[in-house]
Amino acid sequence: xxxxxxxxxxxxxxxxxxxxxxxxxxxxxxxxxxxxxxxxxxxxxxxxxxxxxxxxxxxxxxxxxxxxxxxxxxx
Numbered sequence: 001x002x003x004x005x006x007x008x009x010x011x012x013x014x015x016x017x018x019x020x021x022x023x024x025x026x027x028x029x030x031x032x033x034x035x036x037x038x039x040x041x042x043x044x045x046x047x048x049x050x051x052x053x054x055x056x057x058x059x060x061x062x063x064x065x066x067x068x069x070x071x072x073x074x075x
Contacts, residue, residue: 003058005033007051022046 008018019029022043032039039047048055048067056062 002033002035003060004039004047007047007053007058008033011051018047018050021050 004018008015015029015033016026019026022029024043028037031037032043044055044058048058051058052067053065054062054067056068057065
């Protein structure tokens with residue numbers, strides 16, 4: 001399952017809810033969940049903050065859902 005879809009469904013949200021948060025059309029957001037187009041970095045950052053996770057988790061670079069601590073990111 002796509003991580004974006006998994007995160008969204010865990011919060012009982014619809015694609016339209018997330019699209020509104022990102023200020024984009026639902027049809028564009030759907031393409032991100034279906035992995036038809038790459039999601040822009042600015043949206044990845046917003047989604048990671050919204051879901052309290054890391055971009056790496058969203059992109060399957062880690063299975064650790066917890067976001068990185070701020071001290072690690074400052075290095």
